[in-house]
Amino acid sequence: MAYRNLAAFLEALEERGELTRVREPVSPRLEIAEIADRAVKGGGPALLFERVEGSAMPVAINVFASRRRMLEALEIASWDEWDARLEFFLDPSPPEGLLGKLKAIPKITELAAVFPKTVRAAACQEVVETGDAVDLGRLPVLTCWPQDAGPFITMPLVITNDPATGKTNVGMYRMQIHGRNATGMHWQKHKDGAGQARGYEREGRRMEVAAAIGCDPATVFSAIAPLPPGLSEFLFAGFLRGEAVPLAPAKTVDLLVPAEAEIVLEGYVEPRERRREGPFGDHTGFYSLEDDFPVFHVTAVTRRESPIYLTTIVGRPPMEDGFMGEAVERLFLPLVKKTIPEIVDMHLPVHGIFHNLMIVAIDKRYPGHARKTMHAIWGTGQMMFTKTILVVDAGVDVRGGPELLWRALTAIDPERDVEIVHGPVDELDFASRLACYGSKVGIDATRKWKEEGFLRPWPDEIVMSPDVKRKIDRLWPALGIKLSAR
Numbered sequence: 001m002a003y004r005n006l007a008a009f010l011e012a013l014e015e016r017g018e019l020t021r022v023r024e025p026v027s028p029r030l031e032i033a034e035i036a037d038r039a040v041k042g043g044g045p046a047l048l049f050e051r052v053e054g055s056a057m058p059v060a061i062n063v064f065a066s067r068r069r070m071l072e073a074l075e076i077a078s079w080d081e082w083d084a085r086l087e088f089f090l091d092p093s094p095p096e097g098l099l100g101k102l103k104a105i106p107k108i109t110e111l112a113a114v115f116p117k118t119v120r121a122a123a124c125q126e127v128v129e130t131g132d133a134v135d136l137g138r139l140p141v142l143t144c145w146p147q148d149a150g151p152f153i154t155m156p157l158v159i160t161n162d163p164a165t166g167k168t169n170v171g172m173y174r175m176q177i178h179g180r181n182a183t184g185m186h187w188q189k190h191k192d193g194a195g196q197a198r199g200y201e202r203e204g205r206r207m208e209v210a211a212a213i214g215c216d217p218a219t220v221f222s223a224i225a226p227l228p229p230g231l232s233e234f235l236f237a238g239f240l241r242g243e244a245v246p247l248a249p250a251k252t253v254d255l256l257v258p259a260e261a262e263i264v265l266e267g268y269v270e271p272r273e274r275r276r277e278g279p280f281g282d283h284t285g286f287y288s289l290e291d292d293f294p295v296f297h298v299t300a301v302t303r304r305e306s307p308i309y310l311t312t313i314v315g316r317p318p319m320e321d322g323f324m325g326e327a328v329e330r331l332f333l334p335l336v337k338k339t340i341p342e343i344v345d346m347h348l349p350v351h352g353i354f355h356n357l358m359i360v361a362i363d364k365r366y367p368g369h370a371r372k373t374m375h376a377i378w379g380t381g382q383m384m385f386t387k388t389i390l391v392v393d394a395g396v397d398v399r400g401g402p403e404l405l406w407r408a409l410t411a412i413d414p415e416r417d418v419e420i421v422h423g424p425v426d427e428l429d430f431a432s433r434l435a436c437y438g439s440k441v442g443i444d445a446t447r448k449w450k451e452e453g454f455l456r457p458w459p460d461e462i463v464m465s466p467d468v469k470r471k472i473d474r475l476w477p478a479l480g481i482k483l484s485a486r
């Protein structure tokens, strides 16, 4: 059974001892961030701050901030189970014969059941505030780091419709509080929300926007999923939940919003209007510099009677978003394998902050295959931002830490094995000479073939003979040698 809303998920976490209620009064200015940072780095629970200075609303944070909580949020028992579930839907073969067709029925009904459905009565609209009644100052929005330009809403589901196709996009884009009824809208230029905004700007039209704060965990998660433009995040959330996301018409804009959300902000973005946004202590572990971004004018705040404000902080890894990134890596691995079939495994270490480092293991079949894989990655969706790609042979553990370093570094001749390309880089990358444009490097650490011009023999790896190993296994207890973990 899917979690109905945020409160249901928090209740489940509390039952499992994975949520701590903090009753001590704390400030949303830096204090909650410092507590949440210590909690996530120490492997602590999700937190619910019940007394937040300056606001009547409690603050929930770190709800996704462990591997186990992330799986619980998506109601997935293990990643293997997920691979099987996705395979079921990705299998492109049409059903054959009567038996095949019968077998396909549950697939079709399961799919039909997850399409978003529209409902009339929405919990997120128990209270509706419009006009002068709108005051974002009543929300317990965190100021996360000392040099931040102000408070930022960090976990909103920003909902917009494409001006041409009418298709809905949902993205998580931070929103800096600019005043009682305005925020920044930090959709980076490569993201779907920004793409839709360009469409409105071309037509000189105002763009309607809704931002939902605090939904059931799969729906929140869907906003960060790197789906192709045009594919609905709400549909993806329904698939994750195994149950449709109930949507309701917003009160002052022509958009559908998650009916079970805690809070929804409704409003618009004017074409070509920009305002300074940032600095913001970002998930790179450094402050993102200030820059000009669109402005979200809030015309209505709708909410539950007693809403919970859901948020997160980003900063020096590991942070909550690292666990969300890990889930993205694992959820999308089967899809990546379908598009780039030589990939057997893939890993984005958390200190690589999503875009700085990807390690892929490939089933190498032809000369230059590793380089082909790099270019395929640089040519696919948000993987285009990957600054460093390390390609190893199948069988090398991409999560292998020191062993991975040993294998990869022994296998390379840098002048021969490094591929440097130019292209789009993540907007948050501060090391590239130009914003959004720079270079990327691929390292081919696969074993080289003679067809690739490598004519020397490749040495055998050192492995003890099995008969000796067996003999020493038997002898070992009698040797009296005590081992200790290093």
Ligand SMILES: Cc1cc2nc3c(=O)[nH]c(=O)nc-3n(C[C@H](O)[C@H](O)[C@H](O)COP(=O)(O)O)c2cc1C
Binding pocket: 154, 155, 169, 170, 171, 172, 173, 174, 175, 186, 187, 188, 190, 191, 192, 193, 223, 224, 225, 226, 227, 312, 314, 321, 324, 382
């Ligand atoms: C906590 C958190 C905050 C994020 N903030 C932003 C942001 O401010 N701007 C942005 O463009 N992407 C941000 N992202 C990443 C996007 O949500 C992600 O790229 C998503 O796929 C965008 O959706 P889209 O593909 O529909 O544009 C954030 C992700 C997380 C987990």
Ligand SMILES: [Mn+2]
Binding pocket: 169, 170, 171, 192, 227, 228, 229, 230, 231, 233
């Ligand atoms: Mn999208």
